[in-house]
Amino acid sequence: MRATIVGLPFHDSTIELAHGAGGKASRRLIEGLFLPLLMNPMLAELHDAALLATGHGTLALTTDAFVVRPLRFPGGSIGELAVNGTINDLAVSGARPLALAAAFIVEAGLSSDVLRAEVEALAAAAARAGVPVVTGDTKVVEHGKADGLYIVTTGLGFVDPRLRLGSGFVQPGDRVLVSGPIGDHGITVLLARGELDLEADLVSDTRPLTPFVDALTATAAPGLRWMRDPTRGGVATALNELARDTGLAVVLEEEAIPVRDAVRGACEVLGLDPLHIANEGQLLVVVAPEWADAALAALRSVPGGQDAACIGTIETHPPGVVTVTTAYGGRRVVDMLVGDPLPRIC
């Protein structure tokens, strides 16, 4: 559906935090180092999940490493995130989760109670989503060689045959919807580190997106073109990838984008744009214009989706670029995240 993209060779001499932050540096690493070596058509798609046609339906497979710091934050923890994040990669690929695998890398000296709490959180999130954890692995590294706990989860699902999703289906005139307020997760985790002299009444939005996708599929399946879970790099990065892949323009209305006051306030103090902040429970959808109202109603019908909004339109100009129209009628370009203001956010 999408042209194979291999970027310029990767010439940075060392790997730095920004290479893991989901923005431009990550993209350069993936396209310049990983893709040329591991080249195959499925990987080159760079979707949230790989799709494998099996003759008995299409399987979706996705893997994610979770290294969030701190392990617990308001509204969630690494164990819950590790389940929801992977289920969400399946969900936005149009796949119904079938099973999860979980690998734990534990630092020697970690309190067993901390590990138990995270396995409990992971088990509870999996039970809530109705997906069994069917296999796992545990490794222990020396004290000082991991910080506490890393979790890698892999999700397997079958793609819903009613859905045809991909940037190749996106057309001028399509609408861009989001399921709710953006930036809650990233700002919550950043503040939970206690390194900034800032407080806010915020919790992470970590949750499974499956109910949103189910509601959309039930009422607007033929109109759905593209879905994404805007985690690292935020809404801006996901939409920049869409603009780049399609050569189309994404034009956002700033006034329409739901952002909580606490997130907006923290972003202003920190010099960040809420569009760059990670979400762990928001769905971005591109939908055909005639299905936009039905899709928006479907999102709003799901608990937690009452603030869903239509935030923009796909246009032809400027090609390959995301812009946002401000309340005063101005227009600015929204680029991908360049630096790394928010390492270890998931």
Place this chain on the structure above:
Amino acid sequence: MRATIVGLPFHDSTIELAHGAGGKASRRLIEGLFLPLLMNPMLAELHDAALLATGHGTLALTTDAFVVRPLRFPGGSIGELAVNGTINDLAVSGARPLALAAAFIVEAGLSSDVLRAEVEALAAAAARAGVPVVTGDTKVVEHGKADGLYIVTTGLGFVDPRLRLGSGFVQPGDRVLVSGPIGDHGITVLLARGELDLEADLVSDTRPLTPFVDALTATAAPGLRWMRDPTRGGVATALNELARDTGLAVVLEEEAIPVRDAVRGACEVLGLDPLHIANEGQLLVVVAPEWADAALAALRSVPGGQDAACIGTIETHPPGVVTVTTAYGGRRVVDMLVGDPLPRIC
């Protein structure tokens, strides 16, 4: 096929290296902490891979975290190990590998050349095994927070319908075969750390076991009862699990067990038993007696399998125990690994 096993509650106050070494402490952690929280019939089987009946054949899913230290050692490296180890978990489950997922946790400051070399090694191993890496993830953690690189791979495959494998099929009189000399990988990695005043002309046995399983399936499928990839904890741990699960005795002939002189010598100096040392390219098989000759010939027909041997028999007494008969007619019990002489071996 096997009774659900949940052990005593896990009461250790902290997680230590031994909990990741694959022996008794690992088993206590898995059975006492993970299983009660994540309980489901598939996980409780504790097989190398979970088997998922889909109505269109049985899928096998397996995940493994690789934290080997050093990253490169004679005969292999973490990237190659991460592919072969996961393919081998599928192979011993009777599954043909379909796709791999790979997650990388990279320490900030790692040389890009080191990362590139490991992605190359991973890509080459995947190409050699004919299995595509279809999806991945990369996270970067601060300098000092991982040592260099951890890789988690997940493998997906379809189970060969000709095979019916599991400890429940094992019967008294069955033969135990091994594909070649044991202990090469563990001793090679241990010596590669340079912490011991020992040298040996040894290389890791890391390799895909698929050719062994294919040869066995082609010639002795009806006689195959159980297969295992004896990595952490070695042959002794794999066979103790079999003895415990079946309540049968595994009686080994010490003289018949292939062990290279260099491994035997290093083990004598270090006070280790080769039966406890990790392998990354050996297959343990239990086969019905009337199929043992055909199975042994099949193993020996595969390049690298010329030293395959029949090393023991399944008996009824002593129940649940592994014993080895020595050259002098003595008999000793071979227990699971208790301490942790070999951390970070894979």
